[in-house]
Amino acid sequence: MIDLNLLRDEPELVRESQRLRGEDPELVDRIIDADARRRSSLAAFEGARAEQKSMGKQVATASADERPALLAKTKELAERVKAFQADATQAGNEFDELLRQIQNVVEGAPPGGEDDYIVVREVGQARDFTAEGFQPADHLAIGEGLRAIDTARGAKVSGSRFYYLTGIGARLELALLNAAVDCALRAGFTPVITPTLVKPEVMAGTGFLGRHSDEIYHLGTDDLYLVGTSEVALAGYHSDEIIDLSDGPLRYAGWSACYRREAGSHGKDVRGIIRVHQFHKVEMFSYTTVEDAAAEHQRLLALEEEMLALVDLPYRVIDTAAGDLGSSAARKFDCEAWLPSQQRYLELTSTSNCTTYQARRLSVRERTESGATRAVATLNGTLATTRWIVAILENHQQADGSVTVPEGLRPYLGGLEVLIPKA
RNA sequence: GGAGACGUCGCAUAGUCCGGUCUAGUGCGCCACCCUGCUAAGGUGGUAACGGGGCAACCCGUUCGAGGGUUCGAAUCCCUCCGUCUCCGCCA
Numbered sequence: 001m002i003d004l005n006l007l008r009d010e011p012e013l014v015r016e017s018q019r020l021r022g023e024d025p026e027l028v029d030r031i032i033d034a035d036a037r038r039r040s041s042l043a044a045f046e047g048a049r050a051e052q053k054s055m056g057k058q059v060a061t062a063s064a065d066e067r068p069a070l071l072a073k074t075k076e077l078a079e080r081v082k083a084f085q086a087d088a089t090q091a092g093n094e095f096d097e098l099l100r101q102i103q104n105v106v107e108g109a110p111p112g113g114e115d116d117y118i119v120v121r122e123v124g125q126a127r128d129f130t131a132e133g134f135q136p137a138d139h140l141a142i143g144e145g146l147r148a149i150d151t152a153r154g155a156k157v158s159g160s161r162f163y164y165l166t167g168i169g170a171r172l173e174l175a176l177l178n179a180a181v182d183c184a185l186r187a188g189f190t191p192v193i194t195p196t197l198v199k200p201e202v203m204a205g206t207g208f209l210g211r212h213s214d215e216i217y218h219l220g221t222d223d224l225y226l227v228g229t230s231e232v233a234l235a236g237y238h239s240d241e242i243i244d245l246s247d248g249p250l251r252y253a254g255w256s257a258c259y260r261r262e263a264g265s266h267g268k269d270v271r272g273i274i275r276v277h278q279f280h281k282v283e284m285f286s287y288t289t290v291e292d293a294a295a296e297h298q299r300l301l302a303l304e305e306e307m308l309a310l311v312d313l314p315y316r317v318i319d320t321a322a323g324d325l326g327s328s329a330a331r332k333f334d335c336e337a338w339l340p341s342q343q344r345y346l347e348l349t350s351t352s353n354c355t356t357y358q359a360r361r362l363s364v365r366e367r368t369e370s371g372a373t374r375a376v377a378t379l380n381g382t383l384a385t386t387r388w389i390v391a392i393l394e395n396h397q398q399a400d401g402s403v404t405v406p407e408g409l410r411p412y413l414g415g416l417e418v419l420i421p422k423a
Numbered sequence: 424g425g426a427g428a429c430g431u432c433g434c435a436u437a438g439u440c441c442g443g444u445c446u447a448g449u450g451c452g453c454c455a456c457c458c459u460g461c462u463a464a465g466g467u468g469g470u471a472a473c474g475g476g477g478c479a480a481c482c483c484g485u486u487c488g489a490g491g492g493u494u495c496g497a498a499u500c501c502c503u504c505c506g507u508c509u510c511c512g513c514c515a
Contacts, residue, residue, distance in 0.1 A: 042475060046484045053484095056496045060443035074495035092474095242472090365472095373472080 001360040002102050003375075007031060017105040020322035022113065027102060034095040041091040045084035052081050101210075104357040106322045107294075107330040113323035117334075123305070124314030126338045127395065134399040138341035139390040140272035143169060145401045145421035149273060149389075160270070161262060161277045165386070168419055172389055173280060175412035176311070177255060180282035180384035183307055184253035187299075189284060194233035194254045197224040202236035205362035207328030207354075214263045230254030231380040234285035239362035242373055249288040249296055253383065256281065272390065274346065279386035286379045287364065290356060293377035297353040300381035301333050304349040307383050310408030313337045313391050316345060328354040337391035348388055351381030 007014050007028060015025035055074050062070050110118045129136045143149030148169025154162035165173055181191050203209050203225040208216060217226035227233055234254045243250060258281050269275035284303065288296045301317070308315050320332040329352035336345035356375035359365070365373040396404045401421040405413060 039475065042484085046475065049485090050483060052496080056443070059495060071495055076495090078495055363473095 001100055001357060002105055003356065003360070004035070004099065006105070007099075007102070008035070014102065014105060017322075018103070020106050020109070020111050021103055021325065022323045023103055027098065031095070031098045031102065034091070034098050038088070038091040038095040041084070041088040045081070045088040048077065048081045048084050052077050100361070103210075103327040104207075104325075104330045104355060106325065107353070107355065109322040109325060109331050110319055111323075112321040114321065116321035116323070117318040118321075120317040120319050120333065122314075122316040123308070124312075124338075126314045127340065129340060132399070136340040136394060137397060137401070138272065139274075139393045142393045142397050142401065142403060143272070143389070146393075146403065146419050147422045148172065148393075148419075151272065158277075161275065163273050163276060165389075169389070171413060172392070172409075172419075173386055175409050176384045176388055176392075177280060177282050178412050179310060179409060180307060181253060181255065183303060183310070184251075184282065184284060184383055187251070187303055189251040189253040191253045191255065192230075192234065192237075194227075194230040194237075194256045196227050196230075196233070196256050196259070197222075198227055198232055198236060199224065202239065202362070203227075203232060205239065206232045206235045206358050207326060207361065208232065210327045212326075215261050217259050217261055226259040227256065228260045229258050229281060229380075230256035230283045231285055234283070234380075235358050235362055235364075235378055238287060238364045240364075242365045242367055243287060243376065245287065245289055245366045245376065249286045249292065251287075252285045254281075254283045254285060256283070258385075274387060274390055276386070281385040282383040284351075284379075284381045284383055287359075288377050288379065289366065290375075290377050293353050293355055293379060296377075296379050297331065297333070297351060300351045300379055301335075304335050304351060304381055304383065308335055308337065308348065310406070311388065311392055312406040312408065313348075313395055315348065326352065328352065328357045330355045330357070337388075338395065339391060340394050346387070346391060348385070348391060349382035352379065354378045354380070 002014065011028050011032065015028045018025040018027060052074065055070070055077060059067065059070050059074060110116055127136075137145075140149060140151065146169065147167050148165065150164040150166055151162075154164050184191060197219070200209075200223060203216065208228065216228060218224075219226070225232075231254070233256065234252050237252070238250070257278060259278050260276075262275055262277060265275060273279075284300050286296050286300065305315075305317070315335050315337045318334050318336060320329075320334060325332050332350060332352045334347050334351075335349040337348045338344075339346045355377050358378045359375040364376050364378070366376050367373055392406065392409075393403055396406060398404065398418075403419040405416050405418060410416060
């Protein structure tokens with residue numbers, strides 16, 4: 001939810017943001033109309049209600065003679081109050097529904113759609129496998145050779161896009177996630193293991209129930225949603241609270257399973273564990289002041305790059321175009337690692353600045369020096385996911401099917417330096 | 424799953440049986456000021472969020488776990504739901 005005052009004072013700014021996203025700019029004007037209707041009907045209701053309350057007091061103190069006449073009047077007034085209230089409630093609901101449709105106001109993201117990102121920087125050097133004299137295998141072939149990834153049995157038991165991580169595969173994931181938690185701890189984040197089932201209002205509050213709601217698993221019997229990221233649970237953590245940011249941002253590192261339906265991605269990344277229905281992730285989540293949000297966004301990006309350096313992957317950072325932003329994000333940076341088998345980049349991390357959008361929807365506020373309350377900003381960013389295994393196996397593979405363990409990860413694998421294929 | 428108790432403005436609690444004087448009282452905490460040579464103590468006042476109108480002091484409305492209902496009027500009566508606690512059952 002965006003700031004209503006911004007929409008009133010600078011409607012053109014919001015219209016332009018909607019255009020950049022490829023969304024309807026006229027929604028802004030429909031909201032302004034709905035706001036006017038809401039306010040006039042609210043004034044009518046409140047006036048009638050005030051009258052009703054004061055007459056109620058007269059009834060209480062009236063003598064037995066006066067009472068019948070007063071009661072007749074108040075009875076009639078009660079009808080009017082009820083009607084006015086129904087109008088006001090309806091106008092309020094219409095207004096809320098429209099306001100919730102407006103996506104966050106874009107801040108600095110390049111215009112365009114999915115392919116219109118800007119490459120911020122490229123880091124590290126992709127290996128030249130031709131010069132090394134062998135064809136790089138894909139992560140699944142390597143993983144199967146190591147007895148680390150089993151997609152066949154995953155499909156047998158749970159269906160397509162499910163998998164088992166076995167032996168070194170399981171250890172590799174734990175190592176990565178533990179390294180991510182350590183990275184977060186060093187940076188002052190509080191590690192949190194979150195719920196992965198959340199209520200509708202929390203899912204809606206984070207902005208995931210809009211256009212892409214078919215991406216989300218819903219348990220109808222219990223009306224609960226399976227989270228696609230611990231961001232959801234961490235955003236809900238301080239919902240309906242007034243938090244204290246006077247000592248700096250509140251920073252959490254969520255560890256959770258993540259569930260995604262992957263609707264509409266049929267036939268895409270079907271091989272291996274690149275695009276799966278369930279995976280694990282360590283996710284950073286910060287609550288900051290509005291003023292500090294952009295700087296915090298850079299801090300989260302820096303931590304993501306620290307993790308990528310730890311596992312020694314070549315990658316690039318992209319500034320996502322406005323049309324490819326989630327509805328909550330004002331700006332988003334992705335880190336994409338090089339994928340030798342496919343000669344392309346693969347998204348490993350994503351960090352979004354949601355400014356006050358989620359905080360307004362979830363009612364997370366802070367108290368300013370003057371004693372007033374105002375919405376905080378929220379940001380999130382990936383520190384490690386199961387998918388990282390893909391890039392690690394492929395980039396550190398050797399001609400004989402073994403994989404060199406990146407130095408930064410060795411302490412998390414008991415000093416193991418190389419992963420050897422099993423016969 | 425069954426039975427019971429409870430949910431009030433930061434915390435604690437009064438009010439609910441018997442609807443109107445509740446504009447929700449009190450204590451603690453917190454803030455400001457006053458007093459006492461320091462400390463401690465004491466005194467006075469203030470102390471929720473959200474929304475609407477002036478856009479400043481102020482006025483009005485909503486909110487007593489949530490949502491419905493009864494009533495001229497609901498913290499108070501009725502219904503449904505949620506949560507917490509205690510006991511029982513079941514599972515681990």
